[in-house]
Amino acid sequence: MILRGRVWTFGDELGATDLVSAAYDKFGMSQQWGECAKHLLEDIDPDFPTKVVNGDLLVAGRNLGAGHAHYYTAAIMGARTAGIAGLLGETMGGLFRRAAIDLGVPALSIAGIAALVKTGDELEIDLAGGKATNRSSGAAITFGPVSPIILDILFAGGSTNWALRRIGYVEPA
Structure with missing residues (x-):
């Protein structure tokens, strides 16, 4: 699996509530993901939701996703x-990483990634090749x-889809 996209860089300690403020918890609790997206990183860059495009990559420093798992x-x-x-x-908590993969979003700790890129650069990540x-x-x-199993989960779009495919579940017509 290869990721290729424009980079948005942020510093250390970019927490879950920096990504989507706790003020919008009601949208997360009611699974209104479009509303969550409208407020992505708005406390750091109020215009960010209008600038990001499909395929962009977010690169942060140490401890990406910090904070309470409720907001992940x-x-x-x-x-x-x-x-x-x-x-x-550069680093991220294991629970945040696992939550992202479970939801079908590649999340990686890569030593040196913050120094490798700046906002606007084009980055290619070969997940299988490292x-x-x-x-x-x-x-x-x-x-x-x-690992191959994590790649399989990501290809399936998350752990629920991956598990359903493994047991041969077919959506009723």
Whole structure:
């Protein structure tokens, strides 16, 4: 699986409630992902929701997704619905990473990713090969490849779809 898109960079400690403010928790609780997307990163960049396009990649520093797990789904689905194709950080909590993958959003900790790119760069991430390439500068770094089972979950669009496919579930007509 290859991710390729324009980069948006943010610093350390970009928490779930920085992605979608807790003020919009009612949208997350009622699964109104479009509403969550309208407020993506608005406390940091009020115009961000109008600038992001499908396939863009979010790159942060240390501790991406920090905060209470209650807010993870709204943050991840808000980002996904807005068009963010991957969440990448120097580090991120395991629960945030797992929540993103469960929802079908690639989320990776990649040492050196923040120094590799700046906002506006074109980034290519080879998940299976373990290579991140800044296509704007030519610089690249390597990381541990994503496991085949995680790739399968991402290809399926999340863990629920993956599990249903494994048991042969067919949607009733």
